[in-house]
Amino acid sequence: xxxxxxxxxxxxxxxxxxxxxxxxxxxxxxxxxxxxxxxxxxxxxxxxxxxxxxxxxxxxxxxxxxxxxxxxxxxxxxxxxxxxxxxxxxxxxxxxxxxxxxxxxxxxxxxxxxxxxxxxxxxxxxxxxxxxxxxxxxxxxxxxxxxxxxxxxxxxxxxxxxxxxxxxxxxxxxxxxxxxxxxxxxxxxxxxxxxxxxxxxxxxxxxxxxxxxxxxxxxxxxxxxxxxxxxxxxxxxxxxxxxxxxxxxxxxxxxxxxxxxxxxxxxxxxxx
Amino acid sequence: xxxxxxxxxxxxxxxxxxxxxxxxxxxxxxxxxxxxxxxxxxxxxxxxxxxxxxxxxxxxxxxxxxxxxxxxxxxxxxxxxxxxxxxxxxxxxxxxxxxxxxxxxxxxxxxxxxxxxxxxxxxxxxxxxxxxxxxxxxxxxxxxxxxxxxxxxxxxxxxxxxxxxxxxxxxxxxxxxxxxxxxxxxxxxxxxxxxxxxxxxxxxxxxxxxxxxxxxxxxxxxxxxxxxxxxxxxxxxxxxxxxxxxxxxxxxxxxxxxxxxxxxxxxxxxxxxxxxxxxxxxxxxxxxxxxxxxxxxxxxxxxxxxxxxxxxxxxxxxxxxxxxxxxxxxxxxxxxxxxxxxxxxxxxxxxxxxxxxxxxxxxxxxxxxxxxxxxxxxxxxxxxx
Numbered sequence: 305x306x307x308x309x310x311x312x313x314x315x316x317x318x319x320x321x322x323x324x325x326x327x328x329x330x331x332x333x334x335x336x337x338x339x340x341x342x343x344x345x346x347x348x349x350x351x352x353x354x355x356x357x358x359x360x361x362x363x364x365x366x367x368x369x370x371x372x373x374x375x376x377x378x379x380x381x382x383x384x385x386x387x388x389x390x391x392x393x394x395x396x397x398x399x400x401x402x403x404x405x406x407x408x409x410x411x412x413x414x415x416x417x418x419x420x421x422x423x424x425x426x427x428x429x430x431x432x433x434x435x436x437x438x439x440x441x442x443x444x445x446x447x448x449x450x451x452x453x454x455x456x457x458x459x460x461x462x463x464x465x466x467x468x469x470x471x472x473x474x475x476x477x478x479x480x481x482x483x484x485x486x487x488x489x490x491x492x493x494x495x496x497x498x499x500x501x502x503x504x505x506x507x508x509x510x511x512x513x514x515x516x517x518x519x520x521x522x523x524x525x526x527x528x529x530x531x532x533x534x535x536x537x538x539x540x541x542x543x544x545x546x547x548x549x550x551x552x553x554x555x556x557x558x559x560x561x562x563x564x565x566x567x568x569x570x571x572x573x574x575x576x
Numbered sequence: 577x578x579x580x581x582x583x584x585x586x587x588x589x590x591x592x593x594x595x596x597x598x599x600x601x602x603x604x605x606x607x608x609x610x611x612x613x614x615x616x617x618x619x620x621x622x623x624x625x626x627x628x629x630x631x632x633x634x635x636x637x638x639x640x641x642x643x644x645x646x647x648x649x650x651x652x653x654x655x656x657x658x659x660x661x662x663x664x665x666x667x668x669x670x671x672x673x674x675x676x677x678x679x680x681x682x683x684x685x686x687x688x689x690x691x692x693x694x695x696x697x698x699x700x701x702x703x704x705x706x707x708x709x710x711x712x713x714x715x716x717x718x719x720x721x722x723x724x725x726x727x728x729x730x731x732x733x734x735x736x737x738x739x740x741x742x743x744x745x746x747x748x749x750x751x752x753x754x755x756x757x758x759x760x761x762x763x764x765x766x767x768x769x770x771x772x773x774x775x776x777x778x779x780x781x782x783x784x785x786x787x788x789x790x791x792x793x794x795x796x797x798x799x800x801x802x803x804x805x806x807x808x809x810x811x812x813x814x815x816x817x818x819x820x821x822x823x824x825x826x827x828x829x830x831x832x833x834x835x836x837x838x839x840x841x842x843x844x845x846x847x848x849x850x851x852x853x854x855x856x857x858x859x860x861x862x863x864x865x866x867x868x869x870x871x872x873x874x875x876x877x878x879x880x881x882x883x884x885x886x887x888x889x890x891x892x893x894x895x896x897x898x899x900x901x902x903x904x905x906x907x908x909x910x911x912x913x914x915x916x917x918x919x920x921x922x923x924x925x926x927x928x929x930x931x932x933x934x935x936x937x938x939x940x941x942x943x944x945x946x947x948x949x950x951x952x953x954x955x956x957x958x959x960x961x
Contacts, residue, residue: 341621342622365913366619366913366916366917367619367620367911367912367913367914367917369622385913385916386912386913386916387913388622388911388913389622389911405912405925407911407912407913408896426896426898426912426927427893427896427927445893445927446892446893446927446930469893469927469929470892470893470929470930471892517850
């Protein structure tokens, strides 16, 4: 199991990182999730955190939803099994590590904290995400980053090691989406279509190339600035450290930067 | 007033669902009990609300493999005896019996449930093929008898469904006692009708069965088109059109599952433009010919018949559907967790591209389903640590 890496929402500035979960024996709790309904399981987690648990290891998770939703503390939770939909929904603070894949809606309206997935994730990852960070080692489904937003210095980040399915960054209005497509060679093209449809804020970085016909009508490609390079370097190094992969290879790019063409793509839709 | 209208009191013909689906098929034809399908569908508790659940199982009646197995539900004994005499006039009834069930807490007012093993009598078929005769009789019963429905009418297969949670319906029908090589299950979440026994999934006709999550927004045009071919929609749920459309396209018009999927979830016009010419001609012709069978709106479905299981989602993937394989068994599910409960040793799991069919066939290696999926422009493999 890789060492937990902490990337507590550090909006705007990427210097503030802190180590979570002092690994003291009394802080570590193991919980068997088998047969528990999600309400019961989330209640148990809540009570454990209230009582000061710093590291919780869940065993046998099988589709329980909303895990981590109401925990407003910096607790480290490791999930064995398959967590259900809306993992970390509205989450604000915890560090969740999934040793496997996540289902749909992971990070829904998440406010802060980190989710690390040692596998793949399903559709609408980071739906309406407002802050915090999600790292996915492999691939993701449809509409990742849909309605993701940012406010002043609070800027959510999603880094995906593999590729994404269609409608990546749909209606995105803020935040940072990085797709590393590590299985693609530097001159290979992303299979993802309708990228950034309806996008009106935030930024998407794709490693590799993309056909312009696959982009949504509301996005355009922009050249990378020094600030972009610095941001990519920061997030990719963190990603590589987390999943023990080669940052240098990934950093070689090339990268495509996608930004919205307008802040209000549909402003004139019903105005004639 | 008919039974459907009593139980479906707002007279809705279209129900908005947020359901859970599960299906698996051993492509070698080895039969197994229902425990795993019950565990899988029960796990997706949040996807249903207790107002409908059901199972379809293939290979369960080997002793009557060549007979049409009619599962019927009747509102009362009188309706059952009317249906009984109707069937005996039109078929050779080889065997009939009550569908075994047990009382389950929470399952209230079940209908009278009976099964018949039938052979059509050729003198009465008057120019129809055997299958068309069955379709005609099922349509006649379901549209004209107000208190009796045939909800399963295929050979060597059966649908078991009702109002309740999946674990209750499974217990009610003793689902674990049946042995099938292809299992399908559904848990239903109707949001604006009370739900009724006939409206639970799967929907069937001949050996077709369909489970569905979502909403067929094109129900009106689909239904009108199917009526021209003699299919009458009587179950007051949009899913019904899928069963009839499958029968029309894949049995009567002999389209492959791949082509039928391209009718239900046709590639967008913009995608047609980017296809190679020969492929574009086929897909354009399908769209021109079968435009009224395009299923619009958000959906994920599993369609099965003897020897074949097809999973399909809408073109822009507005409902979840994932696939997995272990050995020669193909799994299709709304959620990954349920699939792992049914088979902890899954070898591969993937998210198909919207509109891309997942197809399992008897006698074909299950891995073909994965190979076809990965040839699509954008399927996501789910890797497991």
